[in-house]
Amino acid sequence: MTAQGWFQISVFFLAVLALAKPLGIYMARFFEHERTFFDPVARPVERIIYKLTRVDEQHEMRWTEYGAAMLMFSVVSMLLLYVFLRLQHFLPLNPQGFPGAAPDLSFNTAASFTTNTNWQAYVPETTVSYLTQMAGLAYHNFVSAAVGIALAIAFIRGIARHERETIGNFWVDMTRATLWLLLPVCIGFSIVLVSQGVLQNLKPYQTVKLVQPQRSADGKVTSTQTLAMGPVASQEAIKMFGTNGGGFFNANSAHPFENPTPLSNFLEMLAIFAIPSGLTYTLGRMTGSQRHGWAVWSAMAVLFLVGGTTVYWAESHGNPLLHGVDEQHTASQSGGNMEGKEVRFGIAGSALFATATTDASCGAVNSMHDSYMPLGGMVLLVNILLGEVVFGGVGAGMYGILIFIILTVFIAGLMVGRTPEYLGKKIEAYDVKMAMLAILILPLLILVFTAISVVWPSFLASIANPGPHGLSEIFYAFASGAGNNGSAFAGLNANTLWYNTTLGVDMLFGRFLMIIPMLAIAGNLARKKTVPASPGTFPVATPTFAVLLMSVILVVGALTYFPVLSLGPVLEHLLMAAGKVF
């Protein structure tokens, strides 16, 4: 642990804090149709889109209509991507002449990108064409992010409105999220990335001469290397801002063409948290309780810092079993556990990136999570298991934490001697029922799929390591899928019929079965009267509340997954301390 590392963490933290307010205000303004500086550019385009698609922007939707529109849109988009993947060899912009993808892989990938997961069972640079990347995958990166943000805004409206039946218009919210936010920000960000050396071309793959020819064990000499090319920067920008995480290359943000410099690394991390952090400010602004927005932000920030510093600590201390290997930090080396990490990012830059990508449901990686120390890897796993509500995915983090807030308010709210209230809305049986359904879906998917996978011999064949580490590999995959994270612990060969199918189902259910009860709560809250605040009202804008919210998130998460975690990473850590590795 170095001063430079702590400095990087602090600067990152302050940058996230600084961005929250301006972005939050901007989002609140354009979603509520207030004037913004960007209107002259975006408004005419928006009008044309509505004219072409015959969307009535004045039309307000009930939660059921909002949900139906969202589902219909997602199904059509998913089918579109499936077709792209299957038929890419008939389509243009395929300089490498890649064939169509297999049905189960296409289903898995279509589900993955529709749900903002970006789990990649395929190897991008050897399987998908430029057209599939740009029109198939990048399209989803934008719209799945826009859908998430729209849903979060709809939920916030449900809280803010009273005695109303409707929560907004899905088409309008999604269009605005794209035109006002995602497109302009990503265009700017991709130019910045290009300045750092990220690729942006449509060239066929380049063959270059190696500086030093390599001789392999069987005597063969390799003197050239094929470098994958492509429109990387444009996709990289939305991959981070939309917390999608699907890399243009298999190595994701560890690849020098995706994330070449420490500065690009810093900006990519910042891009992950920018929108989710800003949404807490939007929450405060739209519900008229800015302090509540900050209380939620603080709870997220503390959970992020605790996780981040734990990973940093675990990785800095290196592997105790590597006797005789110098793991000390010096001017010429990072020290610590550098396995699976890029030298240009070091321990802090990797630990921070890994924490951010698992806190948010991003899933981009700049280091291999499989190679982390057991406790470091456990924190990443726990981040996902907590429901990715530490800032969380764009929109998904917001509605995820709102579910937790409702649960928190209900459990602790009774203790102040009133029917639990959240910002003036009474939390009643229906809301609790829906919140419990939303909370239940993740453990159901993660635990059941993992349990089946670890006892079925043929499914077990996919893991690279036996023992507790193998358990973590499978567990991480299903957690990542259901939580729509998309990062892989690696070490698991997921491109099999079983994993492609179950992970596809895992991702789809993990997203949509959570969204439906969430929208139901939003619709129900919008209908309720708002009870004016008084000293007797349950406080949701105080440090006590922030602490309480964190406790509920941690306790619910810990209680659900304590047994698996103790047989996975905890056992691995203890065994490692006793000298046994996997």
Place this chain on the structure above:
Amino acid sequence: MTKRGKSKRAVWDLKIVRRAAVDAIWKLNPQTMMRNPVMFVVEIGSVLTTVLLVRGYRHGLLHSGFSLQITVWLWFTVLFANFAEAMAEGRGKAQADTLRKAKSETIANLLRDGHIEQVASAKLRTGDVVVASAGEFIPGDGEIIEGVASVDESAITGESAPVIREAGGDRSAVTGGTRVLSDQIKVRITSNPGETFLDRMISLVEGASRQKTPNEIALNILLAGLTIIFLLAVVTLQPFAIYSGAPQTVFVLVSLLVCLIPTTIGGLLSAIGIAGMDRLIQHNVLAMSGRAVEAAGDVNTLLLDKTGTITFGNRQATEFVPAPGFTGEQVADAAQLSSLADETPEGRSIVVLAKEKYGLRGRDLATHEAHFIPFTAQTRMSGINLDGREIRKGAVDAVARYLEQNGNALPADVRAAVEKIANTGGTPLVVAENGRAAGVVHLKDIVKGGIRERFAQLRAMGIRTVMITGDNPLTAAAIAREAGVDDFLAEATPEDKMRLIKHEQSQGKLVAMTGDGTNDAPALAQADVGMAMNTGTQAAKEAGNMVDLDSNPTKLIEVVEIGKQLLMTRGALTTFSISNDVAKYFAIIPAMFSGTFPVLNALNVMHLRTPQSAVLSAVIFNALIIVALIPLALRGVSYRALSAEALLRRNLFLYGLGGLIAPFIGIKLIDVLLTASHLA
């Protein structure tokens, strides 16, 4: 007979305990258990381990004492929860037995076509007219249509002093089972057999008509949800254990499940609800539904009648203000003389004040030639002619007219004093002697002692108080200021009251009020908590959702507190129950796997002796904590009038942090005891 409200039963009343212990076994019936999902899961678990135990025994497999002990303690967990519920019901049942005695069959004197017929009281129908004379029981609920009588209502209210009931007005309602002490009344019956007040009261205290309240339903959903999550965690643990090469026995898995699911709150939830109703009954308030009790905790606005709630019913003299040329003593003397024959409370208070302030004793007027002038609607004055002195007292305009007749005007100083008194909410009475103004008596509404502090507490809890009065706005404002209410409604008509309630409710607020008259009935029905006075009319009692048997409107504040306490108890025990799980994991998980992976003993932070004693200790703790918390569930958590933020911090510390730490200590202690007694 003592007042029930004051004779609080001890929590562990032996008779109730014995009855509850038997009931706890009857409640094992799966159909009954199914209403409580958490405890139903425990029962299924207990059945499962029992079957395994018996099967193993039949196949000649010798089970260790461990499996047997686990099974026994699982059954105890269920029984303890049932016992808690039975204990809560027990107090009501004991009370219902007393009430049933009052319900014993009586003979009614039914008036039919001018003749009196003797029929059984159970045959009476709505609309029948009966006659009840001194010494007889009133055969059914009804309204007095003729006559006045003193009635002993101790069977219902526990209050032994007789009350006056008369035809017409707001004191015409009588209750079946009460006894006429003097005179004779004619009563029109207003309820059918089985629907009388006494019947309702019995079923209420017994909890027979108990339905789950909205909050309880929501909490049950949460608990059921948590149970499903833990069921998932435990069921999937076996595959993980098999993968890890350490499969577990059903006994251990069921133990883990039972320890994790929220049995503490699940087992005590219905007891808390019943005890809440019971606590109201101890205060002599009958809530018609648990919903009303819960609503009381949520109340945002209290509408309180000024008279009887905020002030004592009557105005009292507090000051004598002399006119120019008179001394205070002279005014007091004149006022006292003029009030000697005045039997109104105001008049009496003048006599008392003069005595207290100037030592003037009530004189024996027999030796003097005294002539009292009674109050009439024409003169609107009263007074006395005594030894040549002519003393009059009355409202300012009446006395001013009297002075004019004597060629005098009301002095400016007196007029100023009158205005000053009126401005502070008092009632000025002008006293005149021999045609000249002598001074002014200040009559004042006396605010009840301590009420200001109560309102301040309510404000701290976020409850607004609104005073309802028929007084003019000036007087109302002054009293409102003195009593410290947040707002007032002056010159209030029943319609105004209704409008106010609807206005508050339209803002999402919950409103509580008290009332007794028939014209209060619509407002009582509209309010979220409507507490009718037992002395009130039948209409009022039917419109409200609570009846105060003591007819003390101030009690509305206590009702609110009881409602809050009920909700707080549920929240506190839920938090406690969930926090407990952390320690149980640390007991059971290392016990499960340290055999295969000795390194996992690092998680055995409590240093429990053996895996068996660890699991057993957790299960025993889980069962015993239910019993240990029964008194808390029945009494409710200690109640303080604090802001929500302060309450939250306090309860979070007590039940959240306490719930985290307590089981670590408890489980360790049980482990030590088990090891010492060689049970595990």
